[in-house]
Structure formats: C-alpha cells, structure tokens
Amino acid sequence: MIFRYLSIWKRYQFLLYQLVLRDFKVKYKRSVLGVLWSILHPLFMMLIMTVVFTNLFKMTTSGSMNYPVYIITGLVIFNFFTEATNYSLTAITGNFNLITKVHMPKYIFPVAKTITSCVNLFFSLIALYAVIFVTKEDVTWHHILLLYDFACLFLFTLGIGFILAALTVFFRDMIYLYNLLTLAWTYMTPIFYDISIVGDQMVPVFRANPMYQYVTFARNIILYHKIPSTQQFVILLVFGAAALIAGFCFFRRQQKKFIYYI
Amino acid sequence: MITVEHVGMKFHLGIEKINTLKEALIKSVKREMPKNEFWALRDVSFHIDKGDVLGIVGANGAGKSTLLKVISGVFEPTQGSVRVNGMIAPMLELGAGFDTELTARENVFLNGAVLGYGKQFLCEKYEEIVAFSQLADFMEVPVRNFSSGMLARLAFSISTLVEPEVLIVDEILSVGDAAFQKKSREKMQSMIDGGTTVLFVSHSIDNVREICNKVLWLDHGRSVLLGSTQEVCDKYMASLGE
8 A cells, every 4th residue: 555655656746846836936926035034034033032022021041041042943843833734724625626627646735735834944944043153052963853853843744734634624614723723832832931931730731732842852952952862752753653644544534525525 | 448337426415515613513413414415427337449539418517527527536436437548638627727826837837747747748848838829928927917818728738738648628619719719629639630539528519510429418417328429419409409
C-alpha cells in the first residue's frame, strides 16, 4: 500500500510544486514589498510585543534572558502552525472547482498548503537569525537540532491540517470555531510569557500542549545552548506522528463524501 | 477502451444537505435523517473502443454531465463499475482550473499539472499551446483581465494540445468567436483522426451528427438508446417533436 502511495506522489509531484508555487505567488501578488513581508511580519510582531510586555506590563522573565529572541522564537514556530492550519482549513473547500472537475488525490491540497507555509517559515527564520545576530546571542552547533524540531512540527501541523480540511467540508462553522480556538491556543502557549508565571498545578496542563513542547525545544537550543532531553525528543515525535496518523486516517475515511458537500 | 457496467449514481438532494453544525444538531435531535434521494444515473451500461467518438444527448438533468464525471473518476458510482484504459483529459469548464491572479503562462503550467502532466512535457508543448490559442501577446497578463472568449481559447488549447487518450468535452464548442469555433472543431477532428477517443456532450444535434460515430441517449438517468449516430439522433429528434 505504501508503495502505491509513493507512485501516486511521484506522478503528482509536479502538481504539488505548481500548487505551492501558486499559493506563494498569489499571497504576495499586488503587494509592493512582496515576499519581504514574510521577514518583516514576525520582526514587527516581535518588536510590538517586546515594547508592550517589557515597558507597559513590566513582564519579567527568568534571569537575564534575551527577551526579543525569546519572543521571536515562539512567534516563528507558533505562526507557522497557525498559518499552515488556517490555510489547510479551506484547502478542500477553496479548491472545489478543481475537485469537482478532475480526479486527483485530495490529500495534495492540505499538503500543498502546509508546504507553502514552510516556505514562509524559511523566510521568518531569516528574521529570527537577524534578531539573534543583532542581540549578539551566540549561535552554537546545537542549532542543527532545530531541523528535528521543524520536522516533527511539520508532521503535527500536517496532521491537524488534514482533520481541519475534512471537517470544514461538512461544517463551515469550523472557520469561525478554529479562529477562536487558535486565539485560546495562543494564550495557552508561552509565547510572550514564561511558564513560571502560571501556578504549579497548571504546569502539567501546559506541558500537555504540543505547541508548548515545540516552542520549548527550540528555546532550549537557541537561548540556553543545550541539547534537549531525550524525553523531549520522544515527545516531539510522538505528538507529530500521532497527529499525522490520526489526521491521515480521518481524511481518508471522509474524502469520498467531500464531493457531495462542496 | 471504456466499459461502463450498470452504473448508478445516487445523490441526496441539496435541500436536505447538512452543512453547518447547527443543522446537524437540530437534525440529530429531531432524529430526522436526510432521505430525499435522487438517482442521477440508473443502470447505465455501454462499451466504446479506442477511436470511438461517443455523443451523449438528452434533456437538461438527464445525467449527461454526471456520467462524464463518473467516467473521469470525479464521482465514484454508487452502483456498478467503470473501467477506462488510458489517460483522460477532462475539458475544464471555462477556466475552472485557472487562478485569476496568475498570468496566462503560469496558468498553462498549473492547469497542465492539474490534468496530470509533467514539467518537461509542458515545456515542450508550451509554444504550441500559445500559438493555438492566439494569445501570444497576453501570456504575461493575469487572466482576471481576460474576456470569457480568451479564457475559453486558453482552456481549449491546453486540454487538446496535450494529446490525451480520452478527451471529455462538455458543451465547449459553443464558446469563442466563429473563427475559433471552426478552428477547435478542426482540431477535434484531427485528434479523432489520430485515434483519440472522445466523449462529447452537446445540445447541438448538428454538432453531434457532424463528429460522433456513436450516440447515447439518456433520459432521467436511464439510457434510452445506444447506437449509430443516424439512428439515435433521428429517434431523439422525433421524440422532441412529439
């Protein structure tokens, strides 16, 4: 069965490439700065948050931490997830004109959306390293381990994307529900605050949040220059694989019904 | 080449379709499940060989477009089976596969990829597609600025110049100006001469008589008659006259 999927992917490789190219081109069409926005957006978000939380709210983080790098690490990772899942949400409903005309594997649409967001992630990493450079944070060999973080995050995001794409076909309410869910999720993930500000009894709840794990893994590397614990390596992969398998199975079971609801 | 056996296609009518969470909740509370079924196709069987040009005629709602979609694999039939040997190129309705923000050139590649072709193949065919569409001066223009005639020309040029083994044409020859209509009919004729199998849906009996060698007459999802163009068209026209 796996072999069959691989041969299908091979056949539709060029379509996948074209879909990603289309999404990326359309995203910045008619904007003057174009792709520069992928770098500027996280940079400005980080600046705004840094000003708001260090000056207005007098947010204190543990020790003499590099707050700008702390924030932009969280932002880059969390924004990738929200952007990719929000794109996937409408991946099927937005491409109904193709799905109702031509036979093609429907998986390709959420995958294309997630890969498009990876391209954006690449550009926002430029912003991340710019901030690291400006704030004179050291870059150590540990940064290689970020690839593992991103790989697991990709699996997790794709899995959630599959579920959302399928659900939206049946319930258009998902667009509004998910919007609220992401808002709650943003506050439940320590992006601009440190987990030490929440009560001790709440810490396990925060740790159960996959996004907390993906963000913390990256911060361990970038800010503390240390190898994350074996446990963290395992957790990242487990979350990623579990989401992908669940998402893939759900999508596969529902996809035959899509055509009647679009 | 194409074998269709006892194909039935059942739909739940749109009125009863549950599309929001609220409706689903109300429906489940009321224990009311959608029962409004509609058979768009019922027990349709036929077989055509390579090189055949099958015309499909019938009134609106007879199931012609549904049949094409079942054959091209978009719909999975509720009953029966469809076997197709060879690559199918559906004629995308007026730029259905186009992204209006992209230029015509970008759309040629996107559309070609949607139809299942690879990069190398499309690069080789690109010049030919442009020449046939007569849109050489507009290839770098976003297609949102195209007229519907220009869109149709581009769509037709992509669908036909990639040499499919099975071409599916749903009412396309009625678009474009007279000159392009003539040109596209000639193009189809040359594809037919070259051995391409064509499935052709049209309300124009004249077009059907001109290019088809077999005709299938559908009425309310059932096949009424399958036979030679002359025979089926005459009987179909006679039934309309009643």
